[in-house]
Amino acid sequence: MEDGTSKSLGYCPDTDADYDVLQWDTREDCEVRQILDRVADKWSLLVIALLDRRSLRFTELRRKVDGISQRMLTRTLRHLERDGLVRRTVHPTVPPRVDYELTPLGATLHDTIRALVTWTETHQNEIAAARAAYDVRTADEQRQAEQETERREQIARSVSAGRP
Amino acid sequence: MEDGTSKSLGYCPDTDADYDVLQWDTREDCEVRQILDRVADKWSLLVIALLDRRSLRFTELRRKVDGISQRMLTRTLRHLERDGLVRRTVHPTVPPRVDYELTPLGATLHDTIRALVTWTETHQNEIAAARAAYDVRTADEQRQAEQETERREQIARSVSAGRP
DNA sequence: CGGAATCCTGCCTGATACTG
DNA sequence: CAGTATCAGGCAGGATTCCG
Numbered sequence: 001m002e003d004g005t006s007k008s009l010g011y012c013p014d015t016d017a018d019y020d021v022l023q024w025d026t027r028e029d030c031e032v033r034q035i036l037d038r039v040a041d042k043w044s045l046l047v048i049a050l051l052d053r054r055s056l057r058f059t060e061l062r063r064k065v066d067g068i069s070q071r072m073l074t075r076t077l078r079h080l081e082r083d084g085l086v087r088r089t090v091h092p093t094v095p096p097r098v099d100y101e102l103t104p105l106g107a108t109l110h111d112t113i114r115a116l117v118t119w120t121e122t123h124q125n126e127i128a129a130a131r132a133a134y135d136v137r138t139a140d141e142q143r144q145a146e147q148e149t150e151r152r153e154q155i156a157r158s159v160s161a162g163r164p
Numbered sequence: 165m166e167d168g169t170s171k172s173l174g175y176c177p178d179t180d181a182d183y184d185v186l187q188w189d190t191r192e193d194c195e196v197r198q199i200l201d202r203v204a205d206k207w208s209l210l211v212i213a214l215l216d217r218r219s220l221r222f223t224e225l226r227r228k229v230d231g232i233s234q235r236m237l238t239r240t241l242r243h244l245e246r247d248g249l250v251r252r253t254v255h256p257t258v259p260p261r262v263d264y265e266l267t268p269l270g271a272t273l274h275d276t277i278r279a280l281v282t283w284t285e286t287h288q289n290e291i292a293a294a295r296a297a298y299d300v301r302t303a304d305e306q307r308q309a310e311q312e313t314e315r316r317e318q319i320a321r322s323v324s325a326g327r328p
Numbered sequence: 329c330g331g332a333a334t335c336c337t338g339c340c341t342g343a344t345a346c347t348g
Numbered sequence: 349c350a351g352t353a354t355c356a357g358g359c360a361g362g363a364t365t366c367c368g
Contacts, residue, residue, distance in 0.1 A: 024281065026210065028231035033210075035284045035291055042204040046190065046197075058330055067192035069362050074331065084294025095329045096368080105290055112276075112283045117188065119276045120199045126269055127199055130248025222350055233341050238351070259349040260348075 038083065039109070043068055043076040048085065048106060048113050055089070055101035085109060202247065203273070207232055207240040212249065212270060212277050219253070219265035249273060 025032060038044060046065050050056065056064070062073055077100060080086040085106035091097040102110055189196060202208060210229050214220065220228070226237055241264060244250040249270035255261040266274055 023214075023228075024285070026214065026228055026230050031288050031292070032281070032284050033230075035288055036209065036281065037206045039280065039284065040204050040206045040209045042201045045200065045204045050190070062330095064187075064190055066190050066197075070331075071363085072361065075361090082295050082298040083291050084298070085291075090330090094368095096331085098330060105287060105294070108287070109283060112279050115276050115279060116203065117196070117200065119273060120196050120203065121188070123269060123272070124195050124199055127247050127249075128195070130269070131246055134246040134248070233343095234351080235341070254350090257349095258348085260351085262350060 035083070038079055041076070043072055044080060045113055045116070047073075047076055047080065048102070048110055049117055051086065051100060051102045051106070052110065053102070053107075055099040058098050058100070061100065080106070199247070202243060205240070207236055208244060209277055209280070211237075211240055211244065212266070212274055213281055215250065215264060215266045215270070216274065216278075217266070217271075219263040222262050222264070225264065244270070 027033065043065070046068075047061060050061065050064050058073070058077075061077075062068065062070060065073065068076075077086060077088065081088050084103055087101050087103050087106075089099045089101070091099070191197065207229070210232075211225060214225065214228050222237070222241075225241075226232065226234060229237065232240075241250060241252065245252050248267055251265050251267050251270075253263045253265070255263070
């Protein structure tokens with residue numbers, strides 16, 4: 001209800017004849033895209049990665065996922081619950097206590113997501129190096145571009161000075 | 165330069181005494197989080213998933229990634245290039261031609277992301293079922309809540325009518 | 329404690345126009 | 349073709365408040 005199910009039937013002119021490479025339905029209204037957009041959400045990813053077998057309470061999650069607002073945590077958890085990835089258990093105590101844990105389905109996704117986290121941990125140095133290199137390159141190009149612009153402006157000035 | 169490069173080296177003051185479960189640095193300024201936030205972006209994910217060995221031109225990508233604005237495609241590609249995941253090749257022809265392809269590093273990430281896409285394809289039926297079930301449940305609860313509210317309002321009305 | 333409701337800001341997006 | 353630039357608008361997301 002409310003969100004990602006039926007949408008603008010975004011018809012997709014899509015591909016024509018390049019089936020040489022594996023492809024999948026990339027249309028926006030495609031089921032896989034819908035799910036992927038949810039799963040590829042940074043908060044969802046973190047929550048699932050943190051729910052490693054052990055169930056966590058709302059506030060525990062809030063503390064562990066640094067930077068998340070309670071609004072987004074609530075939304076994220078509702079989405080994950082709706083998708084059958086997380087089970088929400090309310091204990092009718094006072095003060096209230098709500099536990100979140102992965103469902104079996106969520107656990108299978110957890111494995112995949114852990115792989116992503118592991119990849120990140122493994123390659124973070126390479127990425128940092130790539131970023132540094134890129135930034136240097138870009139800074140150089142910008143300096144050159146500025147010089148180029150200045151040169152042209154000088155030409156333009158001398159021209160307009162020639163015939164006022 | 166500017167964003168997430170050299171920072172808090174992975175040690176995590178974080179938790180106090182719950183090391184029972186595997187944990188990693190979840191702080192917002194953590195290197196891994198920075199990368200993860202980028203990788204977990206829906207557009208990045210799609211682009212990497214589509215760049216399967218074969219290089220693609222800008223417009224090819226634009227057509228394949230249904231729903232992306234050219235602004236976001238440009239941004240996404242720049243980010244991926246900066247992170248060393250995608251190589252951008254400009255052919256000085258006319259009209260211009262720019263090819264994008266995965267770097268070796270990007271290819272390793274591609275494997276992980278394909279796993280995510282495959283997971284989605286495999287479990288989309290289960291998720292659809294979970295969503296349907298959830299929506300039914302929620303609709304029921306809402307109907308009950310509305311009835312409850314109405315009942316209380318009636319009581320309130322009869323009370324205020326009793327002593328005006 | 330675990331939310332729901334409200335307000336408000338900022339970014340994404342879409343459209344358009346202009347370069348090279 | 350492959351962008352960059354700019355502007356309007358809409359909605360995601362943060363901060364705050366209040367309730368069971």
